[in-house]
Amino acid sequence: MYKQPLTEELASHFKKVNDFRARIYQLQNAWDSLALLAQLSGTGSEMEHTRSAFNTISNDVLHHLSNETLHKTAAQLSSKAFVIINLLVRNLFERTADIGFFATDDDVRDFLQHHAAGALEARHTDNIAIRFQEYQKKYTVYENIVLFDAQGKLIHQLESDQTTLDDQHPIVALAQQSDAPYIERFYETEINGRTYKSLVYAHTVRSRDGRTVLGVLCLCFKFVNELDTIFRNLISHDDWAIGVLLDEQRHVIASSDAYQIPLGATLCAEPAQDWFICRFSGREYLCVTKQSEGYQGYLGPGWLGQAMIPLEQAFNHTMREVVEHIDPDVLRKVMRSPLIFSDSLLNIPKQAASIQSKLNQSVWNGNIWQSNYVDTQQKNFSKTLLCEISNTGHKTQQIIEQMVSELYQTVVSVMLENSSFYAQLAVDIMDRNLYERANDVRWWALTYSFRALLGQNHLSVDDKKKVSSILGYINSLYTVYDNLIVFDRKGEVIAVSNHRYEALVGTPLQEEWVGRTRSCQSTQDYVVSRFEQTALYEGKHTYVYAAPVRHLDGNSIVGGIAIVFDSAPQFEAMLKDVVPKDGDNLPVAGSFTVFVSEQSHVIASSRRDIVVGNSFELMPAIGKLQEGEQLFDIAVDQNTYYAVGAHAAYGYREYKGPQDSYRNKVVAMIFTPLGKVDEINQRISAESQIIHNKFNPNLFLEYGQETQEYATFYVGNTWMGIETRHVLEVCDEGQLRTLPAAAPFIAGMHAYRDEVIPVIDLARMLGHAHYFTDYRQMIVIEDKARNLKFGLFVSALGEIPYLSQSQIQPMHSLFKGGSHNPGIAIANIAQADAHHSMLTLVTAESLWQKAVARHAVQADALAVS
Known part of the structure; x- marks a missing residue:
């Protein structure tokens, strides 16, 4: 009895997959709690899309990981089943040539002729005994060599204590009646309560002129010994897999573990299936069956190689020993x-990062809203909640990345x-x-x-x-x-x-x-x-x-x-x-x-x-x-x-x-x-240019009387910040109308709510050589005192820290030719990591003034030219 279930039906046996699934379920519970708290507190952060997107992508990765986990085990079993049958058939092909050649041996002919003439002497018997011994010394794959006369009587054999073949054995008549280059038969003989298996090759021995049948020669192949050798080289002592050889009736004629799969048992076999489940003796096994591919036209006796492993042990493999020494x-x-x-698999980490980036955008806006419109007591609670929402997103993203890496x-x-x-x-x-x-x-x-x-x-x-x-x-x-x-x-x-x-x-x-x-x-x-x-x-x-x-x-x-x-x-x-x-x-x-x-x-x-x-x-x-x-x-x-x-x-x-x-x-x-090395490097290089939102509200939550809150963002790899009171929100780039006469760093005009605002492309203004516009976002900045409102294209969002005046150092002239630099100060953020410790601070006015100044310089240059 067999079945080939869907991968999902085997899911309970995928330990590594189930460990990931359990961690995803825990996070889903956390999402439920956070969604309720966010709704009650009015944080301004929308999570439903994030939850749904993370859930979809998690299920997708789990599905792929389950399939590859199954494929890995099935591939290992397939290789073993392939070797069992094909190595054996290659060996047996050589035997088909041996019997035909040995049957023409002059010493064998002479012995049979003397026997037929009733003229056998001791020297003839000694000679044939030595001849058989020499043959078996060279071709150690044979356990016995047996010679019958034309009447089917056994007249000499290498091992006299073996009784697998005896007088009038059916193989003699088969050989005498056949014109085939060999006769191949598998026999099981019970001797003193034990079963002996022998694969026998037979051929008639004829006179030199080919007209007279003198007898039949049989070579008895070391079947059990050969299969033991194949199994020993194929399956290590700590491998749960079992190798079996099945005859035409699906009976087990060789087994690497006779305690689990005994000889003589009947098993299901499905060579047309990539894999299947077989139940035997109250246990379920994952199985793969292989037919012989043949060798130089020889297909073997029609047997099947099969490899199987108990389901409870089938998917416990680890990849550590395979990849741990790889650079x-x-x-x-x-x-x-x-x-x-596939692209769909390669893009999963990017999709997860994009989802987290969207979440960070929502949390970032929530923090901006809390900073500008909520009283201090409510603000602290809401910001803590937003922090936990973002952290939960990070944890979900990390698990997805771990699953993808495992995949x-x-x-x-x-x-x-x-x-x-x-x-x-x-x-x-x-x-x-x-x-x-x-x-x-x-x-x-x-x-x-x-x-x-x-x-x-x-x-x-x-x-x-x-x-x-x-x-x-x-x-x-x-x-x-x-x-x-x-x-x-x-x-x-x-x-x-x-x-x-x-x-x-x-x-x-x-x-x-x-x-x-x-x-x-x-x-x-x-x-x-x-x-x-x-x-x-x-x-x-x-x-x-x-x-x-x-x-x-x-x-x-x-x-x-x-x-x-x-x-x-x-x-x-x-x-x-x-x-x-x-x-x-x-x-x-x-x-x-x-x-x-x-x-x-x-x-x-x-x-x-x-x-x-x-x-x-x-x-x-x-x-x-x-x-x-x-x-x-x-x-x-x-x-x-x-x-x-x-x-x-x-x-x-x-x-x-x-x-x-x-x-x-x-x-x-x-x-x-x-x-291809260059294709992979190009892909990695392109992916490294993409900067997803790095907002982590875990940092810099210390609020004090002498502190000011800053919204930070990235332009390329440059970390910049502006007071939150000048930020309305961040939003995705919508329809943008370019201005033909504008400087390159004036991206154009953008519809925002019920008005149209200009947009500064800060990356171009700062002279970044490589800038991918597909992932940029627009921060809407407003300075009511100076009647300024404009958009600012940025690469990614950063944290929203509180900074004290002691951390801020004014920057009057940091760069030569600094007219293109909108920075007014540098903040030394000791709490952050070394890479992000220096923050360039700007104001709405400095951004706009630098943009206007750069535009004027460009206009003058064009006029001169």
Whole structure:
């Protein structure tokens, strides 16, 4: 049983979201109380619009945060489910090639022929036993090798105590009746009360002429061991997620936690859904199911990978460990990227600031009204109330900004984690692939014909043709190789599999790994070249794997076999498989992957301008990674921010393991674009020019007999103030009629109530280079004694402090050429922060006089010209 509920139905499980929601509810209660008090006291401040706007934007952010919280967990589960099925299918693809090749083995044929003739001797049994043992030593993914005769009788197996397969097993008849390149079947056998699982690959063994079926060979894959390995690398001990593998009937055939999801249980699975809720054994799980994407046309047995996590634990993740080591300045910039965030999300902080600015405007006007029209006792109470209204707005704005920051960080952390995850997948795929190469070269070195022919003192032309024929057949089955080479004990090339390299035949190999090949001590030893340019691969970079060919007596090395990995297309395919995908399962535009050697040289790259063999210097920190370690960071390359995940290879099974002398640390890096540097900087620069109202009535409420109240405001970053008795109110810019002949700092005429007043653009008068008119406000100033009334465009509103005469220093001549400066005094506001400690005081008269004077200067200049 499953369902896919709306995100809101999961809201009770979003702990971080619910913490924010609780804080918003508390503030909403405070708004209710303040609204009632404001109505009763007549503060002149209108809050209903503010409350409604903050409520709308809060709900919007909570909705987005809920969706991203769900997406983060679903993305993690999706990655795990993807790996479970696709890593397994890649492994099984190699098995489909193994069975077809091993079924043509001469030793296996000879054994079956002697068995059919009733001529088996002890030496034949010993030989086949050694042959099976050698195969399993190389290909440790098999737990048993079983051989049946043509009548279906089990005549030999590697592990005699295993009884998964027995006489007349159904797979024998299936193989005999099939023309397919392999038979693949999954079996569960109960032995002594225990269930054994085995994935078996079968193929008929035929005579050399192909006419007679001699028997059936079966390779038993280490199914349980392989899934345990995948689960162990995928799910850490402190991870609540569970990985399962489901068969075609949705039965659990492998589980990372059999106590929660036992083997044999039937689960719901929905590969078509991004995520779904499944109830099992009285518990609800968030689940993601993935089908195999297939590998080189092989789709696997039709199984499904599924990852699931209990709902009560699904959303308890934290982003601290993901982003705590990221440069805060870089992270701040990335969180303003239009590439990963929509305009609606990017504008939320600006909207919140705008709402608070509107509230501050209302509170500012309320204070002006209280200062000019209310008696002192009522004024103190009202101003305190207005202060609390503004503070509540600030708290609401801060919570919204915190929620938005959490939202932004959630999105960025998902991209960082995805990059790191795909980097781990990349090195896992690489090591698993190269593990097979080490197996192949050692196994083919044991080919009977190679050993027999190279053991001769002289090879005829026919002998060399035979070797070439065998190499060609092998290469036709194993297309990951560009060429296979057999050379004699002197290093001279005897035969090649690829006709393009026939010129090599008869020439000595000069590569350094040839000498190392002669030093191998056992049939388990092999050597690998450096990743370098070689004539054996048309001058391109690749790995060459080699192993010695031993005499049939096993006492001497008579030559060797080298296999040239077709690195260019093979690594390209690996990189393609690990490129991050978007919501439509398409590669993320601009993302790329790089394999880098321990010497920081490029092994492979999905970006054309990153050349194989060149040094890679973009992420020097990867040089410090130890095997199996990872890192994620944000890097800048070609004017682009990238989420970078890096993971150092850690080997697979015995390959590059503790018992393996071969070491080759490769680091995979996944780069996912986060945005263009110049676009982000331009956006941040534009946003920094916007000055929202900074009114905070918490400051400067001390009222005294020798104090005067000042209304302050900002023009650009200049803090200025005027006595409140000269201020009527602040209002938004309405219709403004410009005056063509007026100076630039005379903005025009503005309709105010039932009259028209001139408006001074103080920013232009003060010579501010950058001034954004979209956010300016108009303060209406009146000096009745001098019959002055005009508007003043300002950038933002400030506090309304009480100032004593001791704080004010007259300014007769502060600036050279000070005729354009309307300031009459400087107030030293010790209570304010350092940035706002100096306040320029003006009067209605000084403002108007400076405007008139500047206009006259300009008019004279025009007349002279």
